[in-house]
Amino acid sequence: MPWIWLRVLLALTLAVGGGLLGHLLGGAWGYALQAALTGALLGVGLLFSLDMLRGHRILRWLAESLNGPPPAFAGFWGELAARIERALRARERTADAERERLAQFLSAIEASPNGVLLLDASEQIEWCNQPAAEHLGLDRQRDLRQRVTNLVRAPAFVAMLQARAFDQPVQIPQPGGRGLLSIIVRPYGDGQRLVLTQDITERERADAMRRDFVANVSHEIRTPLTVVAGFVETLTNLPLSEVERKRVLALMAQQTQRMQSLVGDLLTLARLEGSPRPPADTWVPLARLSSAVELDARSLSAGRHRLAFDWGDGVELAGSEPELLSAVTNLVSNAVRYTPESGQIEVVWRRRAEGAGEIVVRDTGPGIAAEHLTRLTERFYRVDGSRSRDTGGTGLGLAIVKHVVQRHGGELLIESTPGVGSCFTLVLPASRVRAPATRLALQP
Incomplete structure (x- = not known):
């Protein structure tokens, strides 16, 4: 570190120079020794005063939050100011990087569908992400520093915190009865708590369905x-x-x-x-489906119903032939089973204005009450269980129809009036319907 030796050399030079000057001036009055000592002290004092002034300027620069560059000094003080600036700038860069990593971490937590809640040792809310606020009915700003049990009063959750029994999750209803939450609490730090929330409404519904x-x-x-x-x-x-x-x-x-x-x-x-979705480039003639459907319907009816079929002018459908046949057959078979003797069943193919196609199965059966319509496609759902078993139904036919039509990009529409009859419409998108003439025209 050469600046140290330069600093020592400067101090010695000023002391010697001041001593010589004092000896020359004091010798005239007979006080050469005293004057030499005084001159040496004044030389060192001058250096000390300059150091005090430079140190003051550096302290003022530090007190002003490092605004601007450091004071420009040569030697020791210049080296000191440069090193302080480098250390502080490096610390600032480290702090900025840590803040950036923290911001990215918090952004990742925000993107999670699960809720995250941080509690201090007094169970007051330190931070929470948006999913946690939605799950627990909290306000992210207003409820900070509030005791969580004053805001979330579900007995199971409160009992978990009071008993410090964090080995198993608890389930509580969401505010307003919107669904069901699973809550896990884990201790960390100095008495702090990490609360994780997960919406398990759909999972519980799926488990119940299974x-x-x-x-x-x-x-x-x-x-x-x-x-x-x-x-x-x-x-x-x-x-x-x-x-x-x-x-x-x-x-x-x-x-x-x-x-x-x-x-x-x-x-x-x-x-x-x-299985994967049915192909969109495999075309099935509707006439081939219609003949199988009619044969099955007439066999099942055995002449007990008035059957009418109108399959249009011969179109082709893109998709899986066995699946489409199963869907249409299920609709027609249901109509035959549930329509009383001498009733009428009509099957019609129609082309919509936008190019989509639909197969309509209409009957004059007993009809279905409105409260049952939304659940008809559920597995094993029956409006009248005993009658369904008498007719040989399994309770899965309409569930199969719904799956088939959805896999082909369409939808199943159901209309029914008690005492009048029912109408089931299987709608296929325009991309899966074409006329044979179109196919022929495209061939070379």
Whole structure:
């Protein structure tokens, strides 16, 4: 560090120079020694005064929050000011980088769908993100420094904080009954708490649907199995006449067919949910679908209904032929099953103005009350359970139709009036409908 030696050399030079000047001036009055010492002290004092002035200017620069460059000095004070500035600027850059990382971290937390809430040792809110405020009904600004249990009064949550039982999450209703929350609390720091909230409304609804689905499947299969088991026992233990034996076997065959239909529909649903969307470049003639649908409908009706079919002028549909056939067949079969004898069933193909197409299945059956319409496509939902089983329905037909039409980009419209009849409309988008003439015109 050469500036130290220069500083020492400067001090010695001023002391020696002041001493020599004092010796020369004091020698004339006989006080050479005293004058030399006084001159040396004055030389060192001059250097000290200059240092005080420069130090004051540096302190004033520091007190003014480092506005502008540091004072321009040479030597020791210039080196000191430059080093202070470099250290402070480096510290500022580090602090800016930390603030940037903190801002990015908070932005990431804000982007999370889960809520994050920070509590101090007194359980007062230090910070929360927007999802947490929405989940718990908080105001992010107004409720800061408020005790969380004064704002979130769900008994399970309050009991968790009071008991410090943080090993298991608790579930509480959202404010206003909008849904269900799962809350996890984790301690950190000096008595602080990290509160994580998650909206589990959809998850709980899906779990409930799965539980209902398993229960419904078990019930639907258990009933015919019980019947078949009873008939097997009857055939085994009782002497039956030929007529009675044939009747029992016929009933067993009926229940077996019912179980086969149920399993078939379940497999169809599983295949629809687990497979990719149908291709948009595979074209199926509607006439090919219509012949299979008509044959099935006439066989199921057995002449008990007035059937009318109008399939238009021969269009083609893009998609999966088995899926489309299953959807239309389910609609027509439902109409046949639920329409009383001598009732009318009409199946019509129509082209909409915007190019979309629709298959309309209209019947003169008993109709469906308005409160049931929104739930008709739920699995195993039945307006009249006993009547559905009598007609051989599995409760999955309309669920299959809904899945098929949605996979093809369309929709299922349902209209019904009790005592008048029902109308089911399967709508397909224009991109999946074309006339044969269009296809031929494009060929070279």
